[in-house]
Amino acid sequence: MPVRNCFHRQTTVSCATPSYFNTHPSLPxxxxxxxxxxxxxxxxxxxxxxxxxxxxxxxxxxxxxxxxxxxxxxxxxxxxxxxxxxxxxxxxxxxxxxxxxxxxxxxxxxxxxxxxxxxxxxxxxxGNNYFDRATGKRVVLIxxxxxxxxxxxxxxxxxxxxxxxxxxxxxxxxxxxxxxxxxxxxxxxxxxxxxxxxxxxxxxxxxxxxxxxxxxxxxxxxxxxxxxxxxxxxxxxxxxxxxxxxxxxxxxxxxxxxxxxxxxxxxxxxxxxxxxxxxxxxxxxxxxxxxxxxxxxxxxxxxxxxxxxSPIKRTILPNVVLRKAGLLNSEKKRHDGAVQVVPQGGSAFIYITDDANRPSLLKRIEKAFAGMPEVAKIVGPKQLKDYGVANPKDDAHAPDMILFAQEGYAFGDTAAGDLPFEEKPERRGSHGHDSSLPDxxxxxxxxxxxxxxxxxxxxxxxxxxxxxxxxxxxxxxxxxxxxxxxxxxxx
Structure with missing residues (x-):
């Protein structure tokens, strides 16, 4: 469940004319x-x-x-x-x-x-969105x-x-x-x-x-x-x-x-x-x-x-990569399987839902993306703190791993097709990449x-x-x- 803080809102309503906006109860x-x-x-x-x-x-x-x-x-x-x-x-x-x-x-x-x-x-x-481990669904904030x-x-x-x-x-x-x-x-x-x-x-x-x-x-x-x-x-x-x-x-x-x-x-x-x-x-x-x-x-x-x-010339499709590695069960159901990918533009959050097999899944995921020239970094659980990202043991909304794209690339969300990328992205620019990049x-x-x-x-x-x-x-x-x-x- 999200964490609440204890502040209470004070709504200031002092207008002579009625408003079409709803009012909210407030404390004195x-x-x-x-x-x-x-x-x-x-x-x-x-x-x-x-x-x-x-x-x-x-x-x-x-x-x-x-x-x-x-x-x-x-x-x-x-x-x-x-x-x-x-x-x-x-x-x-x-x-x-x-x-x-x-x-x-x-x-x-x-x-x-x-x-x-x-x-x-x-x-x-x-992030702009995240995977909710409790419900098994994505939460889109933006x-x-x-x-x-x-x-x-x-x-x-x-x-x-x-x-x-x-x-x-x-x-x-x-x-x-x-x-x-x-x-x-x-x-x-x-x-x-x-x-x-x-x-x-x-x-x-x-x-x-x-x-x-x-x-x-x-x-x-x-x-x-x-x-x-x-x-x-x-x-x-x-x-x-x-x-x-x-x-x-x-x-x-x-x-x-x-x-x-x-x-x-x-x-x-x-x-x-x-x-x-x-x-x-x-x-x-x-x-x-x-x-x-x-x-x-x-x-x-x-x-x-x-x-x-960053300007974008190619879209990386991590779900295609995972499907070919046997970590995703279907071309159509993007969110089916023990590994969930939530793109954040120039980065992708990787969530693992199978705790019992988490260590082996981490290794398989890293192997699946190793050597892809479009992927600049694979950040594992031990490195998350270096990027100001919480360990999922402390915050269930945080990912288990992060993929960072090279500049010029961004992550997409489909699992369909045979190629792990698309040559003609719908968007010409993106962000979400490694924060150390000057651009x-x-x-x-x-x-x-x-x-x-x-x-x-x-x-x-x-x-x-x-x-x-x-x-x-x-x-x-x-x-x-x-x-x-x-x-x-x-x-």
């Missing part, structure tokens, strides 16, 4: 703060924040983090990439040459690392979440700690935040209109309506139920700026996805990818201008990404209050982001995998 504010602070005090993972007071030390500060999904670090130094906003932010503030992502280099685990300071072995979001945040994120997040300290929090389309009880204003990262309406903060839904920001229509046409993602980055940026203008949060998170989607379809460094980079840079500028106008001298802006990108590194830029102008860092880890935010907001956030980036900070 005073009880919420007491429970949240006690939760932090009894958990060894994070030191308790100072008890909430009517005027927290950093109550006049704002830290904004914008994640540009799939923006590889190499774009910032690519002259073909039109990024005047990000380059101006980097020149006036700080930047890293690159930021190493967590394993696997996919969206949900890395966004969770960005807000927890921990690798997946500790925070529990192991397209339509099936769990609330408290059910899959095992450790406190930076917004949990901020809320416990009496600060106000917001997040737009941030992964693994569905029904997060310590977000005052939120629109979750879901695919269907039904879930978006259910879990969007009611007051925010009404506020967007009043401001002419439609969360149900695009170009005046009502969206079908499974088309919530079609609203696009422009809508989410407008809603985010509305929160900054009207609600005055202290910590606000925004997730923009068009660069990632475009590179999957057309490939990184394609004409379409460069156009998407230019577009998202303009959206960052909208937020930056809002901060300069409404929060002069009080705001810090972090622009990050979750992973880089899979992410972006980090910081600007504003508390940031030393002109600071340059080399390669950093994305586990450092949440501890750095904690320093900026005056929060205690210790015993996590990452360390704050003190070099870029003023006092």
């Amino acid at each position: 504010q005073r009880l919420l703060l007491v429970l949240a602070i006690l939760t932090l005090a009894v958990r060894p993972h994070v030191a308790a924040a100072a008890p909430a007071t009517p005027a927290p030390a950093q109550s006049d500060r704002l830290v904004v983090m914008i994640s540009l999904d799939g923006l590889a670090a190499y774009y910032l130094d690519d002259p073909k990439a039109e990024m005047p906003t990000l380059r101006a932010l980097a020149a006036e503030g700080a930047r890293a040459t690159s930021m190493k992502a967590s394993t696997p280099t996919v969206t949900w685990p890395n966004h969770t690392t960005l807000v927890t300071g921990d690798n997946p072995a500790r925070h529990g979001v192991v 397209t339509d979440p099936v769990y609330d945040k408290d059910e899959i994120v095992k450790v406190p997040t930076i917004y949990d700690v901020a809320r416990a300290a009496g600060l106000k929090t917001a997040a737009i389309r941030w992964p693994a935040t569905r029904n997060a009880r310590t977000l005052d204003w939120t629109i979750p990262d879901v695919a269907t209109m039904e879930l978006m309406k259910k879990y969007t903060t009611p007051a925010l839904g009404s506020q967007c309506e009043q401001a002419g920001i439609s969360l149900t229509k695009k170009d005046g046409v009502a969206l079908e139920d499974n088309n919530a993602r079609e609203l696009g980055d422009e809508t989410w940026t407008r809603a985010f700026n509305l929160i900054l203008q009207k609600d005055r949060p202290n910590l606000a998170l925004l997730h923009l996805v068009n660069v990632d989607h475009t590179q999957h379809l057309k490939g990184p460094k394609s004409d379409e990818a460069y156009a998407a980079v230019k577009g998202v840079d303009a959206q960052v500028r909208e937020v930056w201008e809002e901060l300069q106008r409404d929060y002069p001298g009080k705001a810090t802006l972090l622009v990050v990404s979750d992973h880089g990108f 899979l590194h992410a972006t980090f830029v910081a600007w504003g209050a508390g940031i030393k102008p002109g600071t340059k860092l080399g390669e950093i880890s994305n586990t450092s982001v949440a501890p750095t935010i904690a320093q900026l907001l005056g929060l205690k956030f210790s015993n996590v995998d990452g360390k704050p980036l003190t070099k870029i900070l003023t006092n």
Whole structure:
């Protein structure tokens, strides 16, 4: 069963007009703060924040983090990439040459690392999807979440700690935040209109309506139920700026996805990818201008990404390899057998369901993939910890083995056919590969209050982001995998 933490959500509903979004029951504010602070005090993972007071030390500060999904670090130094906003932010503030992502280099685990300071072995979001050993079925997180945040994120997040300290929090389309009880204003990262309406903060839904920001229509046409993602980055940026203008949060998170989607379809460094980079840079500028106008001298802006990108020329079919090795029973039933494969783009998770024969199966699997030129690494149980991945004995969602593809290759999911690969993949770009590969590194830029102008860092880890935010907001956030980036900070 997923592990719950003990935070309770406070829903802020103070709107004169009725909302079409569902309301949710909430505990009184005073009880919420007491429970949240006690939760932090009894958990060894994070030191308790100072008890909430009517005027927290950093109550006049704002830290904004914008994640540009799939923006590889190499774009910032690519002259073909039109990024005047990000380059101006980097020149006036700080930047890293690159930021190493967590394993696997996919969206949900890395966004969770960005807000927890921990690798997946500790925070529990192991991939965009995983195999549930208890039910024998796959759980797909990225397209339509099936769990609330408290059910899959095992450790406190930076917004949990901020809320416990009496600060106000917001997040737009941030992964693994569905029904997060310590977000005052939120629109979750879901695919269907039904879930978006259910879990969007009611007051925010009404506020967007009043401001002419439609969360149900695009170009005046009502969206079908499974088309919530079609609203696009422009809508989410407008809603985010509305929160900054009207609600005055202290910590606000925004997730923009068009660069990632475009590179999957057309490939990184394609004409379409460069156009998407230019577009998202303009959206960052909208937020930056809002901060300069409404929060002069009080705001810090972090622009990050979750992973880089690799062009894809061939798809590896691990289920075909396993079938030929006698480890899969059928061409049609991909999930039939003692070995289960869950692709994560440039990596594949291998799960073994036959505990009695686990040692021999590990050897047979390694032999089946050894010598395949498209497979860069085979990571066994003893090496998982080196990649920040939990041992399956400690986390049943974690795999027994990981396959890493060479750059230029990604893993597919079919067991049909005789060849272990496809020459013409449907997608032209992917990620999920070994996080040590430079092209899979992410972006980090910081600007504003508390940031030393002109600071340059080399390669950093994305586990450092949440501890750095904690320093900026005056929060205690210790015993996590990452360390704050003190070099870029003023006092």
